[in-house]
Amino acid sequence: MTSIFAQDTIDAWRRERQLDPEPLRRLRASFLRKFEGWKRAVEHLPPEHRDDFRRRFTPHSLTLADRRDSNLDGASKLLFRTAGDLPLESVILRVASGRTSLCVSSQVGCAARCDFCATGRMDIVKNLSAEEILDQVVQAGQIIAAEGRRLRNIVFMGMGEPLHNEPELHRALALLVDPLSFNLHPSRIMVSTVGIPPGMLRLAQLHPQVRLALSLHSVRPDVRQTLMPISLRHGLDELHSAMREVTRIQQREIMVEYLLLAGVNDTAEDLRLLPEFLRDINVHVNLIPYNPIDDAPHLAASSPERSRQFAAGLKAAGLRVTTRYSLGSDVAAACGQLVRGHQRRRVNA
Ligand code: SF4
Structure with a gap:
């Protein structure tokens, strides 16, 4: 069919x-x-x-296999299976303001192997097709519509590095904004990357209104290379140039994601170096409380007190900063956690 x-x-x-x-x-x-x-x-x-x-x-290329609704907040995690029985996940995020966002996956597994991420432990299994990316939107959209809500934002922050799957990402984006298909305004779509400069530039040129988020997490080369091995290939200087060029093309800010990890990237040195790195780039910094994963027992979230100090320090240095309210910690809403949990249960069954 x-x-x-x-x-x-x-x-x-x-x-x-x-x-x-x-x-x-x-x-x-x-x-x-x-x-x-x-x-x-x-x-x-x-x-x-x-x-x-x-x-x-x-109508569908995925099967909805499981759904977990948070008892704490408005998050629902959806576990899908491809026709080849591979698992992937999406997260519906309902916030108090009434806005509903959907976080979609672009790959099963991920080659970027970030140290703090459950998906990174799976390695890359498959690039999702545009149809599989868009079916997440359709099936989650039906759940959201049945609740009388409207799907407002789509973020590519689920499993996978979207810029490692560029052809299908671009096909999916084209259909999301196509007036004859989903007809979403491009500014309601955000693509999050670990920092692949050539792909960032192509995205900005092809979709100048689609928003870009960059997972930065450290501007100390050794720390970033440990947290995000992709940084061995694309260093901070290259990333800095790409960020400047993207903001010049898009004429809008980049969302800089910064996961706060106790003693790893929340030190006084980090607080000094981060504003210096971002000084001449149009950015909004989003500090993210860390959702611990079983596979990374060596990493822990910064304390609420340290998180407040870090945010205040960045603001004092002139940066626009928000701290993201972390949704769905009771449904393993952090990227890849539900799939990893299912895999473990299958192995242990
Ligand atoms: S954080 Fe994103 S890019 Fe990094 S391993 Fe996980 S899915 Fe891949």
Whole structure:
């Protein structure tokens, strides 16, 4: 069966039947913008064509295998499986202001091998196709719509490094902003990277309004190389130049993500060096409390007191800073934790 996102094939199907384009436009609007169910969406077609359409086109490329709703806050973690039975996860983040965001995965596993990340322990298993990335949006969007909420933001901060899967990332972004598909404003989409300068520049050029987040986590080369081995390949000087160029192209700030790790990157030295590194770049710094993972017992979150001091120090140095409220700690919402938990249970079963 062909995916609902194969627009050329669907248009060819329509032309063969000499169908007016309007019913298909309504079908797409129903399924991809209002997040109505497949059955209801297909009812926008003339009755005599519905069965044939259902036989030829499939709405989903993923199966929703598990769902965990937080008892503490508005996070829901969704565990999906690909057609080849590989696990991946998405997280719905509902915050008190009523805004609902979705964090999607771009890969199963990840080659970046960040020290603090459960997904990094899996190595790379598969690049997700654009269809698999977008089906996370469709299925989570249906859950959100059924609650009477609206999906507002999409962030590529789930499993995987999006810039290691550029062709499918760019295809997915094109469909997310396409007026005939999801019709999302690009500024409501954020792509988060560990810092791959050539990919950052291509993203800024192709999608200047899509927001970029950079996981920086340290500006001390040895610390960053230990936390993020990708830094051995793309050092801080190269990253600094790319950040300046991206902000010049996009004419907007980069979101700098900084995970606060006790004694690792929250020292007085870090507080001195970070503003120096960011001095001439348009950034907003997002400090993130660390969600511990079983695989990294050597890492611990900075204390609330140290986190407050760190934020205050950065502000005093003239940076715009927020501390991200960490959602879903009881449903293993940090990247890769639910999949790792499922893998362990399968191994131990
Ligand atoms: S933090 Fe992101 S880039 Fe790093 S290993 Fe995890 S999934 Fe990959």
